[in-house]
Amino acid sequence: MRVVILISGRGSNMEALLRAGLPVEFAAVISNKAEAEGLKIARELGVETAVVNHKDYPGREAYDARLAEVIDGYAAELVCLAGFMRILSDGFVQRYAGRMLNVHPSLLPAFTGLDTHARALAAGVKLHGCTVHYVTPELDAGPIIAQAAVPVLETDTAETLAARVLAQEHRIYPQAVRWIAEGRLSLTADGRTCLQGSQAEPAVLISPQG
Numbered sequence: 590m591r592v593v594i595l596i597s598g599r600g601s602n603m604e605a606l607l608r609a610g611l612p613v614e615f616a617a618v619i620s621n622k623a624e625a626e627g628l629k630i631a632r633e634l635g636v637e638t639a640v641v642n643h644k645d646y647p648g649r650e651a652y653d654a655r656l657a658e659v660i661d662g663y664a665a666e667l668v669c670l671a672g673f674m675r676i677l678s679d680g681f682v683q684r685y686a687g688r689m690l691n692v693h694p695s696l697l698p699a700f701t702g703l704d705t706h707a708r709a710l711a712a713g714v715k716l717h718g719c720t721v722h723y724v725t726p727e728l729d730a731g732p733i734i735a736q737a738a739v740p741v742l743e744t745d746t747a748e749t750l751a752a753r754v755l756a757q758e759h760r761i762y763p764q765a766v767r768w769i770a771e772g773r774l775s776l777t778a779d780g781r782t783c784l785q786g787s788q789a790e791p792a793v794l795i796s797p798q799g
């Protein structure tokens with residue numbers, strides 16, 4: 590399965606995907622920013638990179654059309670958004686329906702959008718986390734593939750909480766891609782995902798422990 594990863598910055602989720610030993614071929618890493626640090630990491634890991642700078646295009650439709658051309662030039666069967674910080678046009682999302690994933694730093698459907706960690710702290714939730722999901726036109730609302738929960742500690746700042754969540758993003762994103770590559774993941778008619786061959790019942794996480 591040929592996979593293209595889209596990034597805008599640091600690229601730590603991209604790196605986790607590239608280093609996970611997945612049974613896929615990473616065709617390219619594409620960024621909307623030439624200065625994205627992740628591009629350098631991708632090159633060091635021997636993966637081809639490309640930049641499609643949004644500032645070179647008059648609007649979202651024109652940008653997304655060019656981005657799709659570049660993605661399709663790599664014959665991508667799966668597109669992984671990994672900190673790709675752009676709103677995508679409906680046409681672009683529909684073109685990759687059922688074959689585009691995103692990782693989001695919250696337990697969706699809670700805290701869609703930005704500043705998820707500060708908002709989780711402000712809301713006083715005791716569990717927070719991350720989600721890997723299929724991308725649909727509605728922001729952060731597509732079928733959920735996997736989630737990881739972490740405790741929120743009294744001493745947490747948005748930064749410490751973000752770091753605890755990020756470590757889990759790096760676990761569940763490669764896991765989700767592996768399930769897809771192995772053909773274990775299916776979509777139900779009502780838009781939920783179903784994992785074949787899942788037997789172990791996961792541990793319950795209670796926070797705080799008292």
Ligand code: GAR
Nearest residue numbers: 598599600601602671672692693694
């Ligand atoms: C990650 O925490 C990812 O979940 C988040 O941006 C960060 C990118 O970090 N994505 C979003 O907020 C998308 N709505 P990375 O570049 O080190 O992977």
